[in-house]
Amino acid sequence: MPGWVHLLLLSTAVISLSQAAILSRWAAAPPEIVGFWRMVAASVCLFPFALHGSRFWNANPGPEPDSTDRENKSGAKVEAGGSLLHWPSVVLCISSGGFFFLHLWTYIYAAQNTNIAHTVIIFASNPLLIAGGAFLFFQERLSFRYALAILFTGLGLVVLKSEKVEAETLSLADLAAFASAIFFAGYILTGRLARRSVRNVPYTFGVYASASVLFFFAVVFRNLSFTEWPAQAWIAIGIYVLLPTLLGHTLYSYLLKHLDINLMGCSKLLEPALAAISAWLLFSEPLTQRSILSFLITSLGLAVLLWPGGSRKSANAND
Numbered sequence: 001m002p003g004w005v006h007l008l009l010l011s012t013a014v015i016s017l018s019q020a021a022i023l024s025r026w027a028a029a030p031p032e033i034v035g036f037w038r039m040v041a042a043s044v045c046l047f048p049f050a051l052h053g054s055r056f057w058n059a060n061p062g063p064e065p066d067s068t069d070r071e072n073k074s075g076a077k078v079e080a081g082g083s084l085l086h087w088p089s090v091v092l093c094i095s096s097g098g099f100f101f102l103h104l105w106t107y108i109y110a111a112q113n114t115n116i117a118h119t120v121i122i123f124a125s126n127p128l129l130i131a132g133g134a135f136l137f138f139q140e141r142l143s144f145r146y147a148l149a150i151l152f153t154g155l156g157l158v159v160l161k162s163e164k165v166e167a168e169t170l171s172l173a174d175l176a177a178f179a180s181a182i183f184f185a186g187y188i189l190t191g192r193l194a195r196r197s198v199r200n201v202p203y204t205f206g207v208y209a210s211a212s213v214l215f216f217f218a219v220v221f222r223n224l225s226f227t228e229w230p231a232q233a234w235i236a237i238g239i240y241v242l243l244p245t246l247l248g249h250t251l252y253s254y255l256l257k258h259l260d261i262n263l264m265g266c267s268k269l270l271e272p273a274l275a276a277i278s279a280w281l282l283f284s285e286p287l288t289q290r291s292i293l294s295f296l297i298t299s300l301g302l303a304v305l306l307w308p309g310g311s312r313k314s315a316n317a318n319d
Helices: 003-017 020-027 031-050 087-113 116-123 126-138 144-164 172-194 200-222 231-255 261-283 289-306
Strands: none
Touching: 003 231, 003 261, 020 031, 020 087, 020 116, 020 231, 020 261, 031 087, 031 200, 031 231, 087 116, 087 172, 087 200, 116 172, 116 261, 126 144, 126 172, 126 261, 144 261, 144 289, 172 200, 172 261, 200 231, 261 289
16 A cells, blocks of 8 residues: 555544543533443444454465464464464454543543543644554654654643643642643554454454443442433543544554554644644634644644655564
8 A cells, every 4th residue: 555545544534533532521420420321332343354364363364274274383282273363463463452441431421520631732743652552562762853753842832831721730640740741652552463363354343342341340339320421421422432433443453564653653743733723613622823823833743754755564464
């Protein structure tokens, strides 16, 4: 697939993901309810596709196995006519789902309890966490290009923060937003490992299904009703499934195998400006010259990455 198509998909994913805080606020339901139904609906949508094919757990399936049992290079055992179930990959999917659950819970809580721009600004620290993890676990060094991009995007966030956030002590919602950034980095890094041996749709289904189970226990623990919520909440959850989940995280998971992880992390720095624009349109949160300036500065940081040679394509783009 051409590189420009991957960049177009990344743009679609980022725009969709930027609406998560807006939808969390609009849903007006506890984070456990929003997260549970969002994950259940997404899992149901992906389930038929996840089952398609006989060897869906292998990202590089190769030739069909013969009638005798054998093991592939990764150590996963294949039976004739069966599916390739590589248990280390399954564990990675479940672990990624656990990080995803924690990311969603803390993010929704933050969006519902503080200014939306404030939430996305704090959450935008995740590219630094992803870059650090990529260096530690994948030996992916932060080049001068990425350092310069982070400098520009960080400056854009400071401009936006100086307008939206007055001097005050950190609230629980602020800490939740930062925790969400940490958990998101864990989700991305474990996802990078899982995507080495698992196709995108089964991987994403595994993440959503794992998160669904965890949200189910969270709802039960808090003794919340699963169904008794206003129509507004169900509409918001439906849009949540379509945009941030299916067009956002699913595309983002797919691109983990095809684009540089630091490029993907830095691309999410556009979310604060996009969320601020949506908050202005839907909740009348003021959008002033500093908000526009922040968007332009952040876009300049991304332009540094999108300059020719800024991204890489996978040699095995077979999914």
